[in-house]
């Protein structure tokens with residue numbers, strides 16, 4: 293390509309990215325953050341490793357396990373962020389625009405950011421929705437909205453591990469020299485998930501049949517409950533965008549009293565106000581309910597906490613549920 297043509301192509305590409313950036317920056321939620329990437333030329337500079345942007349901590353943990361040292365990984369949501377309510381900031385949008393690959397959960401988990409990613413995708417950037425790479429027959433539907441799938445697939449370790457091959461495929465496109473390492477990473481995750489699955493089954497096995505009801509702040513544990521034979525009740529629905537109704541709270545109080553469920557669980561990413569109403573409602577009927585340890589539902593914990601990794605998150609949840617429902621021997 294002669295130098296003039298090359299300059300024209302570069303200028304056109306840069307202008308296209310800027311146009312997309314302008315649209316996304318206008319559309320995104322936080323108005324006060326200033327862009328941190330202000331490259332004078334192409335906002336996607338040459339790099340030694342591909343830049344990979346992930347939405348949730350669980351997605352980031354999985355992608356990091358597959359990628360090893362072969363990618364620079366940025367996770368957009370900080371620990372404790374509720375993905376149902378998350379909107380990308382200007383800085384997030386610029387990171388997305390710089391990325392060589394973007395990984396998200398999908399199935400509307402990042403419901404308020406879907407538009408931004410769809411726009412990025414139409415510009416030619418790869419956007420991989422991990423949960424949507426799964427066989428639809430393995431997915432649960434949202435009871436309140438049967439046309440939607442339940443997005444909380446990371447709660448079933450074996451199911452979540454099945455998304456790892458899609459990560460390996462996308463990373464291989466970004467960095468073909470490391471294809472074997474990415475495949476080996478995906479296989480390692482499958483083995484790790486099998487081991488974790490066995491551990492959780494052992495942890496939860498002693499919970500009595502009549503006590504296998506997990507009541508938590510929102511419906512994040514459907515896949516966990518299906519895998520480990522627990523009935524799951526969320527005070528809020530699949531998304532945290534809706535407020536619980538009085539009728540729903542009263543129905544939960546009645547069920548907890550009837551089945552003598554001893555414990556209710558808060559979550560680290562969700563308002564737990566309504567849980568106290570259930571505890572109080574049960575007390576008024578003469579049934580004492582205690583608050584169990586907080587569960588990690590839609591976000592990993594901060595560094596150095598038990599939930600800082602995906603494996604740690606599920607292990608902590610299983611141990612807390614077992615302790616709360618009488619499973620620990």
Ligand SMILES: [Zn+2]
Nearest residue numbers: 512530531590
């Ligand atoms: Zn959720």
